[in-house]
Amino acid sequence: MKKGEKRKQDLLKIAYNMFLTRGYENTSVDEIIAEAGIAKGTYYYYFKSKEEMLEEVIGMMLESEAEVARQIVGSDMSIPQKIVGIITSLRPAEEERPIENALMQPENVIMHAKIKQKLVKIVVPILSEVVEEGIKEGIFQCEDIPERVRMLLMMSNELFDEADFSESDIRVFIDMTEKLLGAKPGTMGFISALISRGGTE
Amino acid sequence: MKKGEKRKQDLLKIAYNMFLTRGYENTSVDEIIAEAGIAKGTYYYYFKSKEEMLEEVIGMMLESEAEVARQIVGSDMSIPQKIVGIITSLRPAEEERPIENALMQPENVIMHAKIKQKLVKIVVPILSEVVEEGIKEGIFQCEDIPERVRMLLMMSNELFDEADFSESDIRVFIDMTEKLLGAKPGTMGFISALISRGGTE
DNA sequence: CAATTTTTTCGACTGTTAGTCGATTTTTTA
DNA sequence: TAAAAAATCGACTAACAGTCGAAAAAATTG
Numbered sequence: 001m002k003k004g005e006k007r008k009q010d011l012l013k014i015a016y017n018m019f020l021t022r023g024y025e026n027t028s029v030d031e032i033i034a035e036a037g038i039a040k041g042t043y044y045y046y047f048k049s050k051e052e053m054l055e056e057v058i059g060m061m062l063e064s065e066a067e068v069a070r071q072i073v074g075s076d077m078s079i080p081q082k083i084v085g086i087i088t089s090l091r092p093a094e095e096e097r098p099i100e101n102a103l104m105q106p107e108n109v110i111m112h113a114k115i116k117q118k119l120v121k122i123v124v125p126i127l128s129e130v131v132e133e134g135i136k137e138g139i140f141q142c143e144d145i146p147e148r149v150r151m152l153l154m155m156s157n158e159l160f161d162e163a164d165f166s167e168s169d170i171r172v173f174i175d176m177t178e179k180l181l182g183a184k185p186g187t188m189g190f191i192s193a194l195i196s197r198g199g200t201e
Numbered sequence: 202m203k204k205g206e207k208r209k210q211d212l213l214k215i216a217y218n219m220f221l222t223r224g225y226e227n228t229s230v231d232e233i234i235a236e237a238g239i240a241k242g243t244y245y246y247y248f249k250s251k252e253e254m255l256e257e258v259i260g261m262m263l264e265s266e267a268e269v270a271r272q273i274v275g276s277d278m279s280i281p282q283k284i285v286g287i288i289t290s291l292r293p294a295e296e297e298r299p300i301e302n303a304l305m306q307p308e309n310v311i312m313h314a315k316i317k318q319k320l321v322k323i324v325v326p327i328l329s330e331v332v333e334e335g336i337k338e339g340i341f342q343c344e345d346i347p348e349r350v351r352m353l354l355m356m357s358n359e360l361f362d363e364a365d366f367s368e369s370d371i372r373v374f375i376d377m378t379e380k381l382l383g384a385k386p387g388t389m390g391f392i393s394a395l396i397s398r399g400g401t402e
Numbered sequence: 403c404a405a406t407t408t409t410t411t412c413g414a415c416t417g418t419t420a421g422t423c424g425a426t427t428t429t430t431t432a
Numbered sequence: 433t434a435a436a437a438a439a440t441c442g443a444c445t446a447a448c449a450g451t452c453g454a455a456a457a458a459a460t461t462g
Contacts, residue, residue, distance in 0.1 A: 110310050168348050242411060
């Protein structure tokens, strides 16, 4: 019981690294078990297919991201800061930059699409809560909150997906965020300083 | 010269249908050549890989969509109508509904992602042209046009990807389109009647 | 027309892959 | 200590994308 769970976690970690560095499609089960030093049968004792393993790897990744988002919600930041914080937390941090690069490579379309899909599902409710809070405080003014939050996430995804987003991309994003949520112009202006690292340099 | 091109087109059509009905991943080269009644070698005489074939299939699909978009630009519609026309033309028509359904199935993530990517690249310049026109006419007022158009496309993609988009989705989309382009409220309101077919019923 | 060159077609073959399965070992439970 | 359950093993299968040299068909040329 204990030992089994440990093994599974080890396998997930190994797969996580290999999927990112070489792509899901380009990583074979044989390579994973070679790296782990186990037999084929053992692998399939823990995962019913390679694709199921991918789902679990992604689940593992998103769990930690959701955790960060929830911490931000519970913090004492201002509402706009919370929103920006959550959105930027979805972007891999400095030390995880290889992950970001890996996900943008064409051999990772599948992972990329799956992550995006699940991420939106997880983050929309959390972010909606914050927007709700902002409406109560009078900072925002809008209806159809979840729909708007989803659009917001779509835009930020699109922004971050581009390896080289420009000043004007950020400008448009800030503008749209304010208008999307019905905030006063300038409310979100402070974003630009935070995000620009990593864009076109 | 002639015969070869014909064969290639036939193969592309066969693949197009099979990719859509069964998914790219679930369609084997063996099945394609069986359907076409040719040998392996012949297939690889025309396509250097299965993936290259996918690219060509997608190219074929998008060519016709781009053609429609350009026709709309050259028509005598009003600017807002042109924009709506182009965006809705990206959505498969009634008789092509199977295509849309096929693309939404999980076994088609790769195709879906690739189509989206290329579609945006093709449509952004066309749509930007129309927006530019609208600015000259005083209907819109904004800068960073290509960036805004890209965001607009991201949103409409997201809208149409959902099998069951709701009234509120459309409401938000219209609102955002107007604000994105700096149009007067109501300018795009007429969209809702056009799009709602196919949404939640 | 006949010779030759180019284009097109063929299908057996290879190497890699995900996944299966019954046997065997290790661990837990009673 | 014996029986049951959990974990491991690796040889095997079936499906797959892609290769290759040879042969047929079509086009070119003298």
